[in-house]
Amino acid sequence: MKNLNMRTTLGLAIGTAVLIALPLVVKSSFAIDIFIRILLFAFIGVAWNLMGGYAKQLSLGHAAYFGLGAYTSTILQVNHGISPWIGMVAGGGVAMLASLPIGWLCFRLRGPYFTIATIAAAQALMLIFLKFRDLAWGAEGTTIPNLGNAPLMMQFEAKAGYYYVALGLLALGLAITYRIEKSWMGYYLVAIGEDEDAAEAVGVNAPRIKRDVYLISAFLTALAGTLYTQYIYFIDPATAFNFNISIEAALVSIVGGIGTLWGPVIGTILLETTSALLQSWLGGTIGGIQLTVYSLILMAVILWRPTGLMGYFSEIYARRRVKPAKA
Amino acid sequence: MFETIVQAVINGLLIGGIYALVSIGVTLIFGVVKIVNFAQGEFVMIGMYISFYLATQFGIDPLVSLVVSMPVLFVVGVLIQHFLIRRVLGPNDMPQIFLTFALSLLLLNLSLMLFTANYRTVHTWYSDEAFHLGGLYIPYAKLIAFVVAMALSGALWVFLHTTDLGKAMRAASQNRDVASLMGINPNRVFAVAFGLALALAGAAGSLLMPFQSAYPFVGQVFVLMAFVAVVLGTLGNVIGALVASLMMGVAESLGIQFVGADSGLLVVFLMFLLTLVFKPNGLGGGKAR
Amino acid sequence: MADALVIQNLNKRFGGLRAVQDVSFTVRENETLALIGPNGAGKTTAFNLIMGFHRPDEGSVKAFGKEIVGLRPHDVCAHGLARTFQVAKPFGAMTVLDNVMTGAFLHHRSPDAARKKAREVIEFVGLSARETTAAKDLTTIDQRRLEMARALATEPKLLLLDEVMAGLNPSEVDQAVTLIDRLSNSGLTIVIVEHLMRAIMAVAKHIVVLDHGQKIAEGNPKEVMANPEVIRAYLGSYAHAPAGASS
Numbered sequence: 001m002k003n004l005n006m007r008t009t010l011g012l013a014i015g016t017a018v019l020i021a022l023p024l025v026v027k028s029s030f031a032i033d034i035f036i037r038i039l040l041f042a043f044i045g046v047a048w049n050l051m052g053g054y055a056k057q058l059s060l061g062h063a064a065y066f067g068l069g070a071y072t073s074t075i076l077q078v079n080h081g082i083s084p085w086i087g088m089v090a091g092g093g094v095a096m097l098a099s100l101p102i103g104w105l106c107f108r109l110r111g112p113y114f115t116i117a118t119i120a121a122a123q124a125l126m127l128i129f130l131k132f133r134d135l136a137w138g139a140e141g142t143t144i145p146n147l148g149n150a151p152l153m154m155q156f157e158a159k160a161g162y163y164y165v166a167l168g169l170l171a172l173g174l175a176i177t178y179r180i181e182k183s184w185m186g187y188y189l190v191a192i193g194e195d196e197d198a199a200e201a202v203g204v205n206a207p208r209i210k211r212d213v214y215l216i217s218a219f220l221t222a223l224a225g226t227l228y229t230q231y232i233y234f235i236d237p238a239t240a241f242n243f244n245i246s247i248e249a250a251l252v253s254i255v256g257g258i259g260t261l262w263g264p265v266i267g268t269i270l271l272e273t274t275s276a277l278l279q280s281w282l283g284g285t286i287g288g289i290q291l292t293v294y295s296l297i298l299m300a301v302i303l304w305r306p307t308g309l310m311g312y313f314s315e316i317y318a319r320r321r322v323k324p325a326k327a
Numbered sequence: 328m329f330e331t332i333v334q335a336v337i338n339g340l341l342i343g344g345i346y347a348l349v350s351i352g353v354t355l356i357f358g359v360v361k362i363v364n365f366a367q368g369e370f371v372m373i374g375m376y377i378s379f380y381l382a383t384q385f386g387i388d389p390l391v392s393l394v395v396s397m398p399v400l401f402v403v404g405v406l407i408q409h410f411l412i413r414r415v416l417g418p419n420d421m422p423q424i425f426l427t428f429a430l431s432l433l434l435l436n437l438s439l440m441l442f443t444a445n446y447r448t449v450h451t452w453y454s455d456e457a458f459h460l461g462g463l464y465i466p467y468a469k470l471i472a473f474v475v476a477m478a479l480s481g482a483l484w485v486f487l488h489t490t491d492l493g494k495a496m497r498a499a500s501q502n503r504d505v506a507s508l509m510g511i512n513p514n515r516v517f518a519v520a521f522g523l524a525l526a527l528a529g530a531a532g533s534l535l536m537p538f539q540s541a542y543p544f545v546g547q548v549f550v551l552m553a554f555v556a557v558v559l560g561t562l563g564n565v566i567g568a569l570v571a572s573l574m575m576g577v578a579e580s581l582g583i584q585f586v587g588a589d590s591g592l593l594v595v596f597l598m599f600l601l602t603l604v605f606k607p608n609g610l611g612g613g614k615a616r
Numbered sequence: 617m618a619d620a621l622v623i624q625n626l627n628k629r630f631g632g633l634r635a636v637q638d639v640s641f642t643v644r645e646n647e648t649l650a651l652i653g654p655n656g657a658g659k660t661t662a663f664n665l666i667m668g669f670h671r672p673d674e675g676s677v678k679a680f681g682k683e684i685v686g687l688r689p690h691d692v693c694a695h696g697l698a699r700t701f702q703v704a705k706p707f708g709a710m711t712v713l714d715n716v717m718t719g720a721f722l723h724h725r726s727p728d729a730a731r732k733k734a735r736e737v738i739e740f741v742g743l744s745a746r747e748t749t750a751a752k753d754l755t756t757i758d759q760r761r762l763e764m765a766r767a768l769a770t771e772p773k774l775l776l777l778d779e780v781m782a783g784l785n786p787s788e789v790d791q792a793v794t795l796i797d798r799l800s801n802s803g804l805t806i807v808i809v810e811h812l813m814r815a816i817m818a819v820a821k822h823i824v825v826l827d828h829g830q831k832i833a834e835g836n837p838k839e840v841m842a843n844p845e846v847i848r849a850y851l852g853s854y855a856h857a858p859a860g861a862s863s
Contacts, residue, residue, distance in 0.1 A: 058424055105603045111420045112363035116554045117603065123551075124596040131593065184721040184730070191707050191718045198705035200689035201667065202698070202770050203722035247432070254425060288439030288543075295432035302422045302429065303414055 019167055023160035032159045036231065038272045039166035040224055044245065045252035045264025046173035047220035051213045052250055053259035054186065056193030057107075061118030062221050062249045064102065064125045065095040067240035069222025070229040071129065071136055077153070078142060084154040088226040095222035096215045098125075103214045107207065110196075119246070126241035141236025144229065154230045162231045169227065170265070173220055177261055180213075189213060190259065221249070244291070251294060255301050257310025266309050271297065330462045335584040336577050341469040343576020344476035347569045348531040350553035350560070351480055352524030354568040357557065358500030359520035362412065362423045366431035367553060368546025370400055370525050373434065374532020375541035376442060382449040382536070389449055389536035390471060396529035404525030408518045416517075431550075438543040446540035454537050472534035479530055480569055483523065487565065496520055551592070552579075555599045619678075620645045620774050620805040621666070626675035628658075628665055628829075635661040636672070637829040643774070643822075648796070648806040650820035652813075654849055658829040659809040660702055663776050667699050668692040679774065694722065698772035700763040702779045702809075708752035712743055712762055715751050719769030730769075737768040741795060757788045764795070775799065777808045781815050793818045825849070 023032060044066065051057050072094045073087025106117040130139050149157035156162055180186045191199040192206050200206055229235045248271070256267025274297070275290045282289065305312055349371060356364045377396040378389040387395075411430070415422040453467040487493040495511040496519070531549070532541075539545070553568075556575045560567030575595060582594030621643040628636040636658045643649045651659050664670045666677050668689040677685050684692050698719075707715050716734035717727070724730040738744055741761040746754065751762055760780050767775060781792050789812065796819045800806055810816050816823065816837070823840045825833040827849040833840050840846055 056421060058421060060428070105600065108603060112365075112424050113558065115424055116363070116558075117599075120551070120555075120596050120599050124593070124600070127593050127596065131587075131590070182727065184725050184727070187710075187714060187718045187721060190710060190714075194707035194709060195705045197669065197689070198701065198707065198766075199718070200669075201693060201701070201705075202719040202766055203690050203693035204718070205688075205690045250425070254421070258421065287444060288436035290436075291432050292436040292440065295429045295436065298425060298429040299411075299433070302426050303411070306419075306422055 016171075020164075023158075023163050029159060032163060034272060034276045036159065036163050036166050038268050039163065039170050040228060040231075041248055041252055041272060042265045042268040043166065043170040043173050044221055044224045044249045045256070045268055046170065046177055047217050047224070048249035049253040049259065049264045050177060050180065050189075050220075051210075051217040053253050053263065054181070054189035054193060055210060055213055056259075057210060057214070058115050058250065059106075059118040060115050060243075060246045060250060061102075061106075061120075061122035062217070063241045063243060063245040064098065064118075064122035065218040065221035066225040066228070066245050067122075067125060067129070067237070068095045068098055069225030070235055070240040071225075072222070073226040074142070074144060074229055074235045075136055078144065083152055084226055084230055085152070088154070088223055091222040091226050092219040095218040099214045099218035100211070103211055107210055107214075119243075122241060122243070122246060126237045129237040129241065137236070139237065141234060141239070144233045144235070146233060154227070162227065165227055169220075169223055174261065174265075176216065176220070180216075181261060185209065185213075193259070247291075247294075251298055253308075255297060255308055257308030260308070260310040263308055263310045270309065331584060332581075334463055335580045337463065337465060338469075339577030339580030340573055341465075341473045341576070342580070343573035344473035345531050345535060346549065346552045346556060346576050347480055347572035348476050348527045348534075349549045350556040350568040350572045351483065351565055352527040353550075353553045354557045354560070354565060355483075355496075355520055355524045355527075358564075359496050360408070360412065360416070360517045362416070362427065363554075364521075364524070365424070365427040365550070366434060367524070367528055368548070368550025369431050369434035369438075370403075370528035370546070371532045371535070371549050372438065372541065372543060372546035373403075374400060374529035375536050375539075375545060376438065376447070376532075377529070378533040378536040379447045379449055379541050382451075388451060389533050390475070392536075393475070393530055393533040396533045397526040400529030401522040401526040404522035405518045407525075408521035409514075412521065413514065413517070435543055435546070442541075442543060444542060444544075446542050448540045449536050451537045466538065468537040472538070475534055476531070479527065480565075483527070484565060486523075492516065492519060548592075552595060555595055555602070558599070559602050618645050618680075619643070620647075620680060621807070622676075622678040623662075623666070624676045624678075626662065626665055626677065627673045628661055628670060629673055634829050636665065636826075639675075639826065639829070639831050641824045641831065641834060643805060643807055645805050646800070646803055647822055648800050648808065648820045649822045649824060650816045651807060651809045651824050651826065652811070652816060653826035653832075656828075657826040657849075659826055660778055661829075662826070663699060663778055663807075663809065666692075666776065667697060693770055693772075696771075696773035697776065698767035698770045698774075699776040700760070700767055700778055700780055702782070704756075704759040704763050706751035706754070706759055706762050706766075708750065710751055711748050712738065712751060712754070712765075713747045715762055716765045716769045719766040722770045733771075734765075734769055737765045740768065740798075741765045742791075756783050757791075760784070760792070761795075768799075772804070774805045774807070777806065777810075779809055779811065781810060781812050789815055 022035065026032060044062065048059065048062050052059055069088070069091035072091035073084045076082040076087040076090060077084050102121045106114055106121060109117050129136055147153050147155050149155065151161065154165065188199065188204045188209050191204055192209060196206050225240065229240070252267035252271055253264045254267070255270060256265065257263030271294060274293060278289055278293060301308060349367060353364060353367050356362060374396045377399060378392040381387040381392040381395060382389055411426060415426050451468070456467045458465040487497050495516050499513065499516050552575055556571040557568050559574070560571030575598065578594055578598055579591040583591045586594065619642050623642070624640045626636050626639045639662060651662065653659055661670065665672045668684070668687050668691065672685060675685070676683060679695055679697055682695060684695055707718065713731070713734055716738055717730045720730035720733040724733050738747060741764050743758060743761050743765060746758060751759070754762060764780065781789050784792060793815055796806065796808070808819065821836060823835065823837055824831060825840055825846050832845045832849060833843040
């Protein structure tokens with residue numbers, strides 16, 4: 001046991017060192033861009049996985065919180081000159097507030113209808129930002145004033161800056177997930193995902209636990225929205241509330257391994273690498289190719305490996321452990 | 328003013344007939360197979376492209392191509408049920424939701440690659456013709472679509488209430504065990520239900536073609552509408568889905584008339600929210616088991 | 617002895633069906649009461665009403681002196697009531713230990729303390745050898761044991777057992793009876809729904825008989841079995857005649 005912990009710690013230390021050193025070694029802007037996307041979407045996946053993976057509340061509406069985070073920090077920055085670092089946390093707060101009524105409505109439904117309700121909620125938010133121009137620039141959106149290298153305003157001349165912010169977020173998300181997974185709350189979440197009635201019967205306050213984990217999940221997703229907007233210097237409802245964000249959040253977790261700490265990270269690495277390879281092979285973009293491939297991967301995982309890549313790895317690991325015992 | 332309202336109601340009812348074809352399909356699959364088909368809208372889209380190509384390549388009228396799109400989609404439905412859906416049936420929601428969702432994504436993005444995002448239209452002799460009743464305006468194409476949609480819904484109702492297979496489907500949607508007690512192979516019942524639902528979606532596509540452009544995302548509008556209507560009309564209930572679809576059509580049309588051209592969907596979402604607030608228990612199938 | 621559970625005039629309708637009609641009975645502390653009756657008599661509905669899974673249309677349920685009608689299941693559980701389900705509902709993907717720990721977290725928030733408590737009850741029900749098995753891979757009797765262990769881990773004062781012996785073979789029934797006896801000896805109050813008369817006779821001194829949602833008899837096993845109403849109810853339902861089941 002001790003030995004294993006030592007190895008885990010050592011692995012984590014080496015991994016962290018490599019990740020920190022990476023932008024110093026790799027100078028290709030294309031590569032750094034892919035790394036940032038991987039870190040960012042892994043982080044969104046981790047946020048989704050807390051609720052969707054552990055508690056099996058399969059939301060396809062996390063773009064709502066991504067968008068709210070993005071808009072909150074951008075409005076504060078563009079209209080009031082407030083730093084996105086503060087705006088990021090404020091966006092998280094706004095997302096948490098929004099998750100209360102949205103959750104109150106959606107959690108009345110179970111199964112596929114919960115999923116549909118979350119889609120509707122996110123789409124409704126997008127429509128609101130499209131329709132009410134006074135709220136935030138309507139359909140045209142706005143660009144974010146380029147201040148050059150201004151770390152205090154979350155703007156960096158080198159892409160590496162964004163890389164480190166994304167890395168920090170992912171580390172935060174994983175740390176929170178790890179803490180929850182090992183605590184009573186982690187057990188309660190899985191219990192709710194397995195059988196809500198049985199969970200209630202052993203004292204699990206399912207509505208409250210679901211509400212609480214939704215708050216955390218919404219908060220984290222909003223942080224990603226702020227970073228993304230700062231990174232692309234532009235915001236409009238179609239980008240900020242893009243359905244593809246909701247899809248990818250769920251997809252990376254399912255492909256990697258739903259309800260596991262590292263599942264979303266592994267899933268993102270696979271999906272984003274595939275997408276990057278496709279892009280470089282085909283040069284430029286053929287509309288639809290990325291999601292066509294994603295959906296094929298998703299179908300393959302669901303039909304043949306419902307526990308995702310993590311499930312596959314742990315099976316292999318278990319088989320390797322059993323064999324010597326038999327010999 | 329009064330005339331404007333009547334006109335909006337008529338417009339809404341006419342398009343509501345198409346929504347009904349889509350939602351009846353969704354509710355049929357939900358009732359019998361107990362899954363929500365996220366890809367239903369994409370089959371409307373496929374129905375449209377079938378009619379579009381038959382019209383542009385062979386000069387076949389979209390209304391005639393109904394006799395092609397419906398059987399083709401029926402077969403597609405049977406195959407999908409047999410090779411994909413059957414493998415994920417069970418108590419676990421996750422694979423069911425994400426399998427049909429993946430299917431939706433796949434079809435949508437494949438069509439983006441194959442057909443591009445361009446809008447495709449078919450112009451028929453009746454595309455621009457209309458009745459004028461007093462100040463009211465009733466386009467032929469929409470009227471025909473509405474009438475055929477109602478006829479198909481009626482035919483489905485008769486099928487469900489008079490044939491053994493139809494009765495088995497209704498029994499299956501009440502209680503799975505009853506159907507197997509009746510000695511009917513559930514896999515066959517499921518396959519036919521899925522096929523019929525897709526055939527209805529295909530019909531919706533062909534009926535839309537004379538007055539609506541085809542493009543890869545076109546199905547999404549219809550499927551959202553259908554989900555709301557199916558929840559409103561109580562899951563698994565064909566008549567409920569029909570009535571709710573007509574109501575949704577009217578609500579959307581009034582929204583467009585009185586709130587603004589871009590507000591149709593907003594009105595629909597509002598209705599969805601109100602349904603959730605006031606009729607959460609009417610969503611019996613929310614439990615999905 | 618004080619009263620553990622006082623049920624008064626409990627009523628529940630589902631549409632036109634009167635699932636439970638004016639049912640009243642009292643469970644005294646540390647006794648084992650059996651709730652019996654033909655299929656569809658309303659036994660499981662009564663459990664669901666007591667535990668807060670359904671809300672009664674009328675009536676009162678007092679547990680240890682406190683009204684619990686209107687509380688949600690998790691609150692009822694926090695008041696010292698725990699149940700098992702007729703169709704076992706294990707958290708399938710979790711191991712046996714994790715299942716039981718989930719119950720233990722009610723009173724022990726730290727994982728170490730919960731694990732300790734969970735191991736205790738797992739040993740008590742005789743599942744220690746299966747600790748790391750996924751719940752979905754257990755045999756029927758082991759799933760029943762798991763249900764009990766998970767309920768016991770919440771440290772209840774009153775345990776409601778819903779047909780824990782259905783589908784068990786005779787020697788497994790004997791094991792289950794022994795287990796229930798040991799629970800009773802440890803001071804627990806038990807309400808058991810069961811079809812198997814042999815088992816009921818072995819564990820319960822106090823029997824309540826339901827038929828069509830109504831209480832038709834109550835008393836010790838001898839009185840109840842001699843009651844003409846009870847005999848008629850059971851003869852009317854071919855499946856579970858007491859004489860046949862006791863053979």
